[in-house]
Amino acid sequence: MAAAVVLGGPAGWWRWHRRVRAARAAMVCSRAMASKTPVGFIGLGNMGNPMAKNLVKHGYPVIAYDVFPEACKEFQDLGAQVMDSPADVAERADRIITMLPSSPNAKEVYTGANGILKKVKKGSLLIDSSTIDPAVSKELAKAVEKMGAVFMDAPVSGGVGAARAGNLTFMVGGVEQEFDAAKELLTCMGSNVVYCGEVGTGQAAKICNNMLLAISMIGTAEAMNLGIRLGLDPKLLAKILNMSSGRCWSSDTYNPVPGVMEGVPSANNYQGGFGTTLMAKDLGLAQISATNTKTPVPLGSQAHQIYRMMCAKGYALKDFSAVFQFLREEETL
Amino acid sequence: MAAAVVLGGPAGWWRWHRRVRAARAAMVCSRAMASKTPVGFIGLGNMGNPMAKNLVKHGYPVIAYDVFPEACKEFQDLGAQVMDSPADVAERADRIITMLPSSPNAKEVYTGANGILKKVKKGSLLIDSSTIDPAVSKELAKAVEKMGAVFMDAPVSGGVGAARAGNLTFMVGGVEQEFDAAKELLTCMGSNVVYCGEVGTGQAAKICNNMLLAISMIGTAEAMNLGIRLGLDPKLLAKILNMSSGRCWSSDTYNPVPGVMEGVPSANNYQGGFGTTLMAKDLGLAQISATNTKTPVPLGSQAHQIYRMMCAKGYALKDFSAVFQFLREEETL
Amino acid sequence: MAAAVVLGGPAGWWRWHRRVRAARAAMVCSRAMASKTPVGFIGLGNMGNPMAKNLVKHGYPVIAYDVFPEACKEFQDLGAQVMDSPADVAERADRIITMLPSSPNAKEVYTGANGILKKVKKGSLLIDSSTIDPAVSKELAKAVEKMGAVFMDAPVSGGVGAARAGNLTFMVGGVEQEFDAAKELLTCMGSNVVYCGEVGTGQAAKICNNMLLAISMIGTAEAMNLGIRLGLDPKLLAKILNMSSGRCWSSDTYNPVPGVMEGVPSANNYQGGFGTTLMAKDLGLAQISATNTKTPVPLGSQAHQIYRMMCAKGYALKDFSAVFQFLREEETL
Amino acid sequence: MAAAVVLGGPAGWWRWHRRVRAARAAMVCSRAMASKTPVGFIGLGNMGNPMAKNLVKHGYPVIAYDVFPEACKEFQDLGAQVMDSPADVAERADRIITMLPSSPNAKEVYTGANGILKKVKKGSLLIDSSTIDPAVSKELAKAVEKMGAVFMDAPVSGGVGAARAGNLTFMVGGVEQEFDAAKELLTCMGSNVVYCGEVGTGQAAKICNNMLLAISMIGTAEAMNLGIRLGLDPKLLAKILNMSSGRCWSSDTYNPVPGVMEGVPSANNYQGGFGTTLMAKDLGLAQISATNTKTPVPLGSQAHQIYRMMCAKGYALKDFSAVFQFLREEETL
Structure with missing residues (x-):
């Protein structure tokens, strides 16, 4: 990262x-x-x-x-x-x-x-x-x-x-x-x-950053996937997002859609990078901290569940941007 | 925006x-x-x-x-x-x-x-x-x-x-x-x-951008709120996020936490800006598009629900960054 | 059903x-x-x-x-x-x-x-x-x-x-x-x-029933899965739920855990029954109706997303109670 | 209960x-x-x-x-x-x-x-x-x-x-x-x-039951609310659900909609019963147990967030079936 x-x-x-x-x-x-x-x-x-x-x-x-x-x-x-x-x-x-x-x-x-x-x-x-x-x-x-x-x-x-x-x-x-x-x-x-x-704030900063990272990564994957299915070219859509209010690190520096950027895990079959298991672990810590402080984190908790499911569906060792692939799979009978 | x-x-x-x-x-x-x-x-x-x-x-x-x-x-x-x-x-x-x-x-x-x-x-x-x-x-x-x-x-x-x-x-x-x-x-x-x-992609681009915007805004609000409750100074936390992978437009340009930035709705009691009702409407469109194309948008749909609830809880006319305030309210007996 | x-x-x-x-x-x-x-x-x-x-x-x-x-x-x-x-x-x-x-x-x-x-x-x-x-x-x-x-x-x-x-x-x-x-x-x-x-209420009744059905089925699957991982015997847990306030049609009549009941799809590798694709379709209708009437349905929309993901993960033709299997899969590296 | x-x-x-x-x-x-x-x-x-x-x-x-x-x-x-x-x-x-x-x-x-x-x-x-x-x-x-x-x-x-x-x-x-x-x-x-x-399974059984209870209560509230907005009579809808696969303890024994049943908290302005704060606490425990056992509980975690938000919105001391009221409030400008 x-x-x-x-x-x-x-x-x-x-x-x-x-x-x-x-x-x-x-x-x-x-x-x-x-x-x-x-x-x-x-x-x-x-x-x-x-x-x-x-x-x-x-x-x-x-x-x-x-x-x-x-x-x-x-x-x-x-x-x-x-x-x-x-x-x-x-x-x-x-x-x-x-x-x-x-x-x-x-x-x-x-x-x-x-x-x-x-x-x-x-x-x-x-x-x-x-x-x-x-x-x-x-x-x-x-x-x-x-x-x-x-x-x-x-x-x-x-x-x-x-x-x-x-x-x-x-x-x-x-x-x-x-x-x-x-x-x-x-x-x-x-x-x-x-x-x-004070003591604990190092952890807190890391946990908060990674929770926001997970949320915006999943959000980027959802928005890119939806846009593609609605007929947008992925590169063009990424460009539009990055010039607009949807811009985030996951869209402009670490785009999860293969073919949009070079030198990121999505360009290499989601190898390397920050593993889904590790992200799931950090989100678990965020969840526990939120529960202990009675802080509502509706998207953070949902992000946790999604990475949890990914771990069980064969994505454990892939980079966490593979959520695009996870959500993209087509419905087939 | x-x-x-x-x-x-x-x-x-x-x-x-x-x-x-x-x-x-x-x-x-x-x-x-x-x-x-x-x-x-x-x-x-x-x-x-x-x-x-x-x-x-x-x-x-x-x-x-x-x-x-x-x-x-x-x-x-x-x-x-x-x-x-x-x-x-x-x-x-x-x-x-x-x-x-x-x-x-x-x-x-x-x-x-x-x-x-x-x-x-x-x-x-x-x-x-x-x-x-x-x-x-x-x-x-x-x-x-x-x-x-x-x-x-x-x-x-x-x-x-x-x-x-x-x-x-x-x-x-x-x-x-x-x-x-x-x-x-x-x-x-x-x-x-x-x-x-082609026809419809203008709408698609807008809908996708605003869905990602809503997701990262709520994510920013959650992360800032959690960090503050864990003892972090809001300005410092925003600075850390903006230097790190949690960075997004909502954290670095339109931060939802009062006192972190000047000249944004959060500095003015969430007046002006982009109303919660309008965001709820755009998320409804995203939801319908996603349903029609069978695209999973787990965080997008949750974001929709959150803005829907905010509209019913007195936030309809406030800027959509007021989700920080909505999530921040303390539990009281 | x-x-x-x-x-x-x-x-x-x-x-x-x-x-x-x-x-x-x-x-x-x-x-x-x-x-x-x-x-x-x-x-x-x-x-x-x-x-x-x-x-x-x-x-x-x-x-x-x-x-x-x-x-x-x-x-x-x-x-x-x-x-x-x-x-x-x-x-x-x-x-x-x-x-x-x-x-x-x-x-x-x-x-x-x-x-x-x-x-x-x-x-x-x-x-x-x-x-x-x-x-x-x-x-x-x-x-x-x-x-x-x-x-x-x-x-x-x-x-x-x-x-x-x-x-x-x-x-x-x-x-x-x-x-x-x-x-x-x-x-x-x-x-x-x-x-x-009046016209439309037949659809409304069906949609509302199936949305609640999907929610309680997923809830039953989550509760059974969590209980099993915490050391409870599935049959005993089902018995406790069915005598308690967690009781629902999905727990007492159509239990999604193999081995708990006879004569239901979970006893037959989730064949027959009500297909995941059909449930996803009905939840899509619920979603559209909720969006049009500005009704918050946070769990209904999440249930929709989950059945959407299941359709893309090979569960399209299985009975909708297979959500237990979907959520149960173990994390493996 | x-x-x-x-x-x-x-x-x-x-x-x-x-x-x-x-x-x-x-x-x-x-x-x-x-x-x-x-x-x-x-x-x-x-x-x-x-x-x-x-x-x-x-x-x-x-x-x-x-x-x-x-x-x-x-x-x-x-x-x-x-x-x-x-x-x-x-x-x-x-x-x-x-x-x-x-x-x-x-x-x-x-x-x-x-x-x-x-x-x-x-x-x-x-x-x-x-x-x-x-x-x-x-x-x-x-x-x-x-x-x-x-x-x-x-x-x-x-x-x-x-x-x-x-x-x-x-x-x-x-x-x-x-x-x-x-x-x-x-x-x-x-x-x-x-x-x-064995030791801990008493807690596990209680946590699992209450998690399923919370999920089906919110689900019942969502389904009843949606049905009413689509033109159904609440009593008739409750009757249909209770004869159908949406049936659950929350719909047939503890219905959250005022006027549907006698002798339940919804008939008494949600006083008495099982407080929202206590439900939020139990869902927090479910969340921690799920995180520790790496069990995905997508609806359980969302239910937790909803009761968390309710506690902060003035529902702390009301019965947990007040989620109907929480979700029902109309959008107003």
Whole structure:
């Protein structure tokens, strides 16, 4: 997802009174990599793997853990230390990044029997880049605070490609004074780091964006499909929409109709891009947040159901713009 | 609605072999107004009134009719000829523009007992700027053709303000050879005239754009509302969405949240703009077109229902971005 | 569809002052078939065929027409007269039943170039058993009235099986004084004939029933599916729902979950029953009626979309209870 | 809600090997009240109050706790012991019933700092009659089991009236061998006690029933409203639906249209009955369960949104059948 989120503040500085060594390391960030203090990284999956590698490239000694030992091997070869549990990572690193698939995994890694909090050091900075329920982020933040450490949520926008290229967007929630410290690390992995507000707002921003994205993508697919059936040429219709009030990212940058644009998943049989399963997951989080805050989201909830049905109809691994194809299929007897 | 639809072709020419006088008038369009042939205008309501006045300003003698006689008085004072029926207009003018509120009205004006077709001259050009069911446009076109005349559908985008300022957008469907002739007149009333394809595609383009517009407006309202309830600052959230994949016309040009933007209806208690009733009407047309073509439009149909409910809950005359307010109201016991 | 609509009134009598012969025939309806006057039947498809045969069985000489000549052959063998057009039928029979697939077909048969109205006799009784837009029924009624004849809408509930067995339900709209005359014929083909009100209300009753049926069928499928995934035994869940406030015809008489009931389509791979395509068609009519009357039907419109999608996903010919299967499919990667 | 759930098994017996005294008490349940062992009751709100009183009436010494001390006073007068915390209740009673408004409250009462689990005795039977997320019921059951006690979920159907009259319906999930022990107590408060399966299935059954109920109620409201606008008499339409496949509890027992039935909330300006807020809450739980199990519930989620909007539009305290009124309001300019 080519989200073009612009940088949100000045260059990153480590807070002097607490972590002098880290501050020094930060000062030389763009030059050498000699004296950097180690950074923990937990969760080395599709996204975590390239993210952690970018930390290594920027000269950070990485202390790694993944629930699947084989995911760590590659990092051993790269000189990273591999630990047996999140607790062990927390014992050795006072800055840790976590990148996990779901809320229960995040809870386990932070508060489980061998979780980070078992051995976290006072003053540590824990950054969770997982996309999870913002209410869980807040819970974790509370538990982390009790241990005298700092928690920030920093979910990403951008897929595996952006993770490799180091141009993810991070949406960051947490105490504002810690933002620069977080940004120092996050800029090694992303080109845009945006401060969103208190803990949980990083998740909130991501969830809201993706909910609107799903709605306008389905809307674009419906409008394009209807227009085509009413006799309009797809390219012309896209042009008209993009000059008019129907314009949106899904119509002008990521058009779901094959043949309208180059270089997007719809031009490549909906391969690559942002998978339908992941969109369904994010919409599920939006749904839960909306239910908890009693916020009516009629189209958001319908979008969730549509991606849910797509997952069950063979579209799970296709890009989420394949909703055009899903809705387009002809009625046949 | 500030739709920025760019011009679609070269300057307008009247077809020589059929209407030499008209061709001559067209040639001098931007200069003098002396020798122009009369243009019929049927339907002088909120939109038709300023549109017809712009024709007068451009030097066209106008032959007017409206079902409410008082709507014509003003035009009598401006030197227009006022007729007693659409048939009488058709007897005197071989170019007629119609601007009517709904499909049944359009049918009546064209094919009714005193309708245009009773006295239409061969070779006449009939342009319908009403927003109606494209299937009805096609029916009318067929009936018009049988009489040896030409029918084009040319619904407008842009409200009363754009009609006054003469910068409406026209989306035109019909035989391509007649497009320049239509454009000659339409450019007097609009800044953008787009050729969309065969008869009915003008309506189709408008309906599809407005359906996508409604969907993304409701989506924006839902996302902004959810974000605010999750602790995000509205301005910051709008900024994030607009830099990301959630970006759409409703978020970056016409944001529905009071305080986020200046100069939009949400900054003025949702007054002015594009009324909820009108949006509900256009979504009804989309619904009928989708049903007739067996096209699934799950979000479009839900958007229709939401605007339908808003009309019944006191939002009929507010701008359609008031859906933010509609969804935002707090639950109270 | 085993709709158990009870009879709505006393036995049928033909109005004396207008059609004495017919009245006499009616008097002997349950006894002999000698002197009955002919009845026209237009539309001999899946439903019309067995319906017309039941008229023959009850001793009515049938004057038949179908747009496909081969559909008439069988009736020739049964002694029916086969005509070349609806107009020709109208010339020979003063009571005509029409059974057509859609609104446009009905318009053509009544008001087309060789339509019934070209040769209809004054005082004729025209009964349309097609399921069409009630607004179209009203239009046809007006046109029929102008010719001095009587129009009633009498759509049926019950499928091909009920048509063969002669136990369809007819929902009848039209002038109340004509109801008994209509009932005389309809009772030959159905076990229940219900008077609903003025013209169009027969259609309205059918449309409303089927919209509610679709909604509660999908609701039952959702509730059963959710319960099963939450660990409930399907039979037990059905029993609980049927004893509780979730009870509905779809849960207690036509349960969509295989294994819960015997003798329903879900027990037979969703074969037979009421096809998804037909349900989608009826929901489309509900949608159009709701749009025309500005009635919000949020679940009805969503149900329409779901059956629309099912038609495109290979469920067109399956019974409409197959929505359980459609929603049940597991997400797989 | 007059849910007619029939009794699910033989009379209740306490398991001999574990709680002999209790077994004896059970044996005399219908006769005297002398020797009954005390029962804890936590949560004395609108529902808990009359439920606990029915226990008192049946001769059970009640050990009470509520977070609001004033809620307990009445019970002190009735001879109940009032405690300062759930833990204190658990110290004195080995059978406890909890009736709490939401998942977080239930978590607090069971696993909080002064929660039941702090002092629960081995072998205790803990019955939670709150309506909460079945996933939370399972979590609580696990925590309870770890302490050597037994947990069952037993949400109720029926409102305050049924609670007073002692004819609630209980849907019970948990180890089957404990069902009779639970039933002994529950039959003092309800007329129907249904065993649903393992822990969480009581909640699941309730959630599924109420989701289907909400869907068919909205569907009934839509169908009745549409029919009325199409010219049908409401009573006649209700009669037709109830004889046909649209029949459901909402149409035949609890019709939402004023004037169709007596003795239902629609006959009394939608007062009494099952409040819109409570329905919205249950639909929220259904939504969360569906999201967690990846079950598509398109109409269930839309029903949730509709009740959400109703809560914000002044319907919070009206009976949930007021959705007819909500959808019926006329569009006005």
